């Protein structure tokens with residue numbers, strides 16, 4: 001079993017960890033949700049900065065991250081700018097996206113950055129290089145909110161992310177029928193074998209995908225996403241429900 005250590009958290013070893021995505025628009029709103037993440041004992045949080053109203057003002061983003069860190073203490077923080085193309089709110093150009101990630105990596109205020117592996121031509125290798133230089137861990141991700149790709153395509157995409165050196169490879173796709181969830185499961189189990197159990201995350205979104213969220217180990221996943229307040233993707237359940245379901249297993 002391969003695993004990574006992010007602060008005191010082991011990802012890829014032991015039970016899958018619960019990550020809460022935080023999607024507030026205003027600083028106060030975001031910080032209040034982070035307090036709730038601590039109170040609810042999430043394992044880690046994902047700051048979905050594409051929702052933040054001042055995302056184009058780097059000083060405001062850095063100030064927010066500084067205050068977030070004070071609240072979170074040792075709880076790991078993932079920094080994610082999700083583009084519209086992959087189901088988020090972000091409409092930055094490739095250049096702006098690169099600059100944002102560059103500034104964040106230099107600031108060393110986050111533990112992991114989520115980079116869209118196939119969206120921004122040329123951006124990925126540049127950001128990966130910078131993350132390595134600044135010793136920040138990386139999640140390479142791919143999303144499709146409309147459908148679930150073919151099995152070979154999923155295996156290939158996870159393989160490319162692994163080859164590019166991601167610490168965690170992540171896919172999230174929308175199933176249109178139950179068979180799509182089964183296909184995702186088969187694909188990630190095969191990819192996991194080929195990647196020799198390197199940490200990965202696979203999510204089937206929407207109501208049909210619940211199994212992938214509450215039984216992450218069936219999808220070889222080291223992490224599952226649960227909400228506090230507003231969900232960041234269809235099919236997420238609350239952290240309370242998730243904890244109750246995971247204990248009941």
Ligand SMILES: O=C1C[C@@](O)(C(=O)O)C[C@@H](O)[C@@H]1O
Pocket residue numbers: 021046048080082114141143170172203205225232233234236
């Ligand atoms: O990639 C993911 C997974 C996700 O899309 C989900 O379906 O839970 C939620 C996103 O916030 C996160 O970046």
